[in-house]
Amino acid sequence: MNARTEPAEAEPDASARPPLVRELLLVAGLFLVYKSGRALATGHTGEAFRNAHHVWDLERTLHLPGEGAVQSLLLHGDALVRLANTYYATVHFPATAAFLIWLYLRRPAHYVWARRVLAAVTAAALVLHLVLPLAPPRMLAAAGLIDTGRVYGPSVYGPPQSDHLSNQFAAMPSLHFGWALMLAIGLMAATRSRLRPLWLLHPLLTLLVIVGTANHYWLDAIAATALLGLALALIRP
Structure with missing residues (x-):
């Protein structure tokens, strides 16, 4: 009686691999366009705060759980909130690049x-x-939330008036969550392990971090999920 074995994973098809130099230039170009575009969006402070109030009121109308409930869990210990800030600051780009x-x-x-x-x-x-343009909940007084990055560190943002490296009014959609969810979906599609659904822990943890640190609203993650779903429907493997 033959033992049942798992099917061997296929070797990567080298013919499907795009030229490395072209890919490096393409990804670098996309990143520069994105950073330049974010810079173009800065300066709309009044509109960003008006939109933030609308998003906050809409969440309450929809009876979404308050972001403060997640933050209160993080604030039980300084080490936990610093760990969340570190995750927010350091995992997003490296994890996507490694993926x-x-x-x-x-x-x-x-x-x-x-x-x-x-x-x-x-x-x-x-x-x-x-x-x-949308101000994050850490900037919205009505939210009553703490800017955990500024208070506990580490923080990736400086004062909005002098921070020329990032657009802090680009809360919706949350690319932190959208990229994390795509990472999980991509790895689940590309691997065969029965444990591959565990990759979904990455976007789940990312969601708790971005909300608990007051960098994003729930609706930011919902918008990112909708965009990703549309992209996946249009771009087939």
Whole structure:
């Protein structure tokens, strides 16, 4: 009687792997366009705060749980809130880069699909950031939340008036959550392990972090999920 074995994973198809130099230039170009676009969206302070009040009121109308409930959990200990701030500051870009590099080396066909989806979501998010500037809940007095990065550290943002490296009024949609969710979906699609649903813990933890640190509203994550769902429907593997 033969023992049942798991099917061996296929070797990566080198013919599906795009040229490395071209991909590096493409990804770098997309990143520069995104950063430049974010810079164009700065300066709309009044509109960003008006939109923030509208989002906050809409969440209460929809009876979404208060972001403060998550933050209160983090504030039970200084170490926990600092860990959340560190996760927010350091995991977003490296995790996405590692995801794309692994796919490029091990699953080239999945890499092309994932890169296209991420590019589409990021481009759509940039348009929304320009059209709908939105102050995060840490800036909204009505939210009653603490800017945990500023109070406990580490923080990735300086004072909005002097911070020329990032657009702090680009809360919706949350690319922190959108990219994290795509990372989980991409790895679940590209691997065969029965434990691969555990990758969903990454976007779940990201969601709790971005809300608990008062960098995003619940609706920011919902908008990112909608954009990602649309991209996945249009861009097939």
